[in-house]
Amino acid sequence: MFKTSEEIIVIQAEATTPIPTGVVFWSHDKGTAKLIIQLKKGHINQTLSQGTIVPILLEFNSDTAAKGKGRHIYHAVIENALEGIVSIVLEDNILGYVGRVDGSVYIELPDSRSLDTAGRFTFDIKRSPIDEDVPELEDYYWQGFSEINKEFVDMKKKLDKAIIDFGDEKNDIVQEFHRKFTEVNTALTDALTEFEKGNFYPKPEADELFFGDADLATEEEAETGDSDQKLMTPLRVFQAIVKWTKDKFVSMTENETVLGIKNFANGLQVGGRNVLSQKGEIVFDHTSETDSSIQSGIVRFKRYGDWILV
Incomplete structure (x- = not known):
């Protein structure tokens, strides 16, 4: 009012x-x-x-x-x-x-x-x-003084709150440090326990266990595969497999040229379907079971050499 x-x-x-x-x-x-x-x-x-x-x-x-x-x-x-x-x-x-x-x-x-x-x-x-x-x-009054005083009071409140927040953050940092220190101390204790149990190998034993002085097969020896006395690293095993399988299989994903005469047990197919070859004679029937656009009847393809009859 x-x-x-x-x-x-x-x-x-x-x-x-x-x-x-x-x-x-x-x-x-x-x-x-x-x-x-x-x-x-x-x-x-x-x-x-x-x-x-x-x-x-x-x-x-x-x-x-x-x-x-x-x-x-x-x-x-x-x-x-x-x-x-x-x-x-x-x-x-x-x-x-x-x-x-x-x-x-x-x-x-x-x-x-x-x-x-x-x-x-x-x-x-x-x-x-x-x-x-x-x-x-x-006799004299300036409202701006009251406003400045209010700003000072508000600023002091914010400062006090910031000090409290910083104290909380400092406590969090100290607690995190103690947690990390505990983790490291636990890890050292566990390592010492394992060592006392004998679960560590001395370096000479470790070198011998991991073939430090073993007679390992070279790349040529691994690819030849003549000796069963040579130890092979995983790399040498992989190189030998690549050598043995080269030119013996057809890639399913890469482009390859296959020369010579090849006999296919079920005929030449793509995606499980017979295809017409470049030469020779072949008959292929196209029905509603192979193509939904055919309502009834049959479409027959015959190849004679380079000629195709429908």
């Missing part, structure tokens, strides 16, 4: 007479005295880009302030950036004042430019009959 005053401030170069709003706020209007201002350029609402600050200066008479003027600076809340509507709510520290208050509006743009809108207005503050004690009037 607010007690509001809505005013229009036109941005212009000419000096103008302050707008007498006729508004009266009272000392008891704590947290509810709200000024709403719409900024215009001519007859068009002034759009406020992101990052724009709208300071509003409130001045009042004071016997204790320098030059006899107290100054409170507010950073207006941007209610509607497209329509150029901003607002402030009076702090308690000005409600102790009784008398006329002069207001002026300024704009600070994100690119460090700024302007005085030349907009001026006045309103009054009076003492509420119910208030015997009112907040102490402060």
